[in-house]
Amino acid sequence: MAEPGWSSDAGGAVYRSRDPVRNLRIRVHIQRVTSASLLLQQLQPPAGQQGKELISLATFSSHPAASGYCPGDEEEAVIGWQEKLFSQRCQKVTSSEQEVPSFLVERMANLRRRRQDRRPAEGSVLKSRIITWKPSEEFIKNNHVINTPVQTMYIMGDLGPYGMLGHREYEHVLCTVKVDGNGVITVKPDFTSTKGAYRIELDGEKRELWRYTVENASAQVQQEEEEREQRMFRDLYSRHKEYLNGLVGSDFEMTLPGALRLFVNGEIVSAQGYGYDHLYVHFFLELPSRWSSPAFQQLSGVTQTCATKTLGRDNVAYFSYPFTLEMFFTQEDESEGSLPQWPVIYFEVLSLDYWQRYRVEGYGSVVLPAAPGFHTLTAPTWRPTELGTVSELRRFFIGGSPELEDMTYVRVPGIFKGKCLSRFGFRTETTGSVTFRLHCLQQSKAFLESSALRKRMQSVLDQLGGFSQQNSLYSVLEAFQRARRRMQEARESLPQDLISTSTSAVQQP
Known part of the structure; x- marks a missing residue:
């Protein structure tokens, strides 16, 4: 106990x-x-029962050498x-030969020291598993x-x-x-x-x-020292905050008036439904008229070669290839409120065989979304073919297949200036599809101005009494404008002599 x-x-x-x-x-x-002193404390008999047992216990505990x-x-x-x-x-820990090594000395003698400059030899293979x-x-x-x-x-x-x-x-x-x-x-x-x-x-x-x-037993800090330390921490945090603000800057980068900035974080996710293995995708961005991009922006790219994986009935190649696009649209006429054309991503899917020969597996295109936000797009592809089995045999054994000289022929080529594009007699074959993920961001001063205008109108309408009065006010104004337009149209449709007569009749007392 x-x-x-x-x-x-x-x-x-x-x-x-x-x-x-x-x-x-x-x-x-x-x-x-x-144990003897503990028993003396816990086995203390009640008052009135002092006897030989108590005397013997007291005698036992009074001899420290016997009880330890x-x-x-x-x-x-x-x-x-x-x-x-x-x-x-x-x-x-001495070095005397007559002294028996202590436990600490033995442990220090058997300690393995790690070599900091250890490097694997050339041609050697690491024993540890990488994957x-x-x-x-x-x-x-x-x-x-x-x-x-x-x-x-x-x-x-x-x-x-x-x-x-x-x-x-x-x-x-x-x-x-x-x-x-x-x-x-x-x-x-x-x-x-x-x-x-x-x-x-x-x-x-x-x-x-x-x-x-x-x-x-640590020394307690004085109140003055604690307050001084708190002030030092606050000063340090404020200086660090000012330093970060100086790196970021306080001015928000704005576009020019009448310009739209489009920023796209994209990813080529996968390609599925193709007959051959070891696929890769070559793509480029076409900018229509009045669109431009910075000088450092790369408008084309090539993914890595990826082996396919059987998923259900299709062979799927997962690329997960990221890319970034930045472009600007400049509006020439301020009265024009719609964008004529949006940039297009043209791409082709190719396969690589054992002899490092490539085949064209399909062509496709993706129009960048007009709405900002996250978009997942799956674009089908096709490839040109020839009549007969000779072309397919050549494609299988030798490699190579009919290709497009201009990849924009997937849609309407940019150099085409006519009214009607005929593709009669052009033989194609439907192949697989490619999946894209696009995160689109748009920036323009027009968005800021329209937002500020909505806020000002909302504050004025709030002062007038809320949404109920807003609806009634708008309905009265619209009815007055419609009645005024009808009166003007009716007045213009009447003959001039009748208008003058009715005017004079009205002026008579």
Whole structure:
């Protein structure tokens, strides 16, 4: 049975501090408590039953040498962070030949030092796996956890009997302190500021009992120093904020009046439904009239060669190829409110065989969406063919197939100036399709002006009394305008003499 006031909760506690960990101080107080003295405290008979048993117990406890108890058998120490206090078992660190190597010396002698400049030799193959094709649940759990470096300090006590200090079996961990780089301090067991002392009961004939306390002995910061530190932190944060604002800038980049800026973050997701393997996509952007792009903008690109994967009935090649497009539209006539044409992405899908020969698998096009936001588009493709089986045999064995000289022939070519484009007699074959993902952003001063105009109109209408009065006011004004237009039309349709007569008749008293 434990002494009243002792703590049975040896769980840890987590603290967070912004101070350097070198300022941490822990006070540990440990005292030996024997079984005889404990029995004297807990087996105290009630009043009026003082007898031989009490006399014998008092006599037994009055001989410290027989019971193994000494009134001064206690120790207190204040330990700093990573302060080295070696036990008698680890203190023998001399180079004398007659001295037996200590436990610490043996561990240091067998320590493997890591070579920082170690490089794999040329032509050698690393033994570690670069890719784990079938990871286990334990592997996924261990490799998907953010491991923060943690430093650990152990405070241990040598609880051996008299004359037997320095043995490993009598060493016990009193407290474990862990500190990470984020200022999180874990103490196990927790400080005994509001709890009772902890107990350690040893195995053996005497079954000796020890009690110890763990307290935070760090120097408390003064209020003036704490306020000065808070001011320093606020000044540091404000300077860092000003520095970031200086890097970003306060002026928002605006387009010219009457211009529209279109920014597209796109991705060629996949190509499916083609007969051959090892596909890649070549694409370019065509800008219609009054569209332009910056000088650094690349308007074409080629994806990587991708092997197909069977998914259902189709063979699918996943590219996940990202691209970025930026372009500007300049409106020449301010009265024109609609955009004549939008940019078009033309692309062709090709396959590569074992002899590095390519075949055209299909042509297609995608018109950039006119609405901003996220769009997923799947464009079908086709390829030109020839009559007979000779062309297919040539395509299979030798490679090559009929190609388009101008890829814009997929739609209406840009150089075509006629009114009717005839494709009569042009033989094609439907092939697979290509999937695009487009994130479109539009920027124009007209959007800002229209938004401000809506806000001003809304504020005026709010002052007039809300949406109900707005509707009634609009209805009255529209009815008045319609009646006025009808009166003008009726007046214009009448003969001039009748108008003058009716006018004079009206003017007569």
